[in-house]
Amino acid sequence: MKGKELPAWRKRFGYPNQDGLRQELGIKSRGTISAWENSDAELPRTVQLALKALEDLPHVRTIFGYEVK
Numbered sequence: 001m002k003g004k005e006l007p008a009w010r011k012r013f014g015y016p017n018q019d020g021l022r023q024e025l026g027i028k029s030r031g032t033i034s035a036w037e038n039s040d041a042e043l044p045r046t047v048q049l050a051l052k053a054l055e056d057l058p059h060v061r062t063i064f065g066y067e068v069k
Helices: 003-012 018-025 031-037 045-056
Strands: none
Touching: 003 018, 003 031, 018 031, 018 045
């Protein structure tokens, strides 16, 4: 997945903003998600695997304050 595809992925899987996904992935820097979303490059493989896990295993989600679909 390319970084520019990440905003659509976030919305499709119930993460209305970058901060929710950042917290879910355990990323400390607030600029990381933004940098990915503004990039045409492929996301790091570990991030792609983590996103796939969130898709396939919704019960592992830990975000608070957001509706998880």
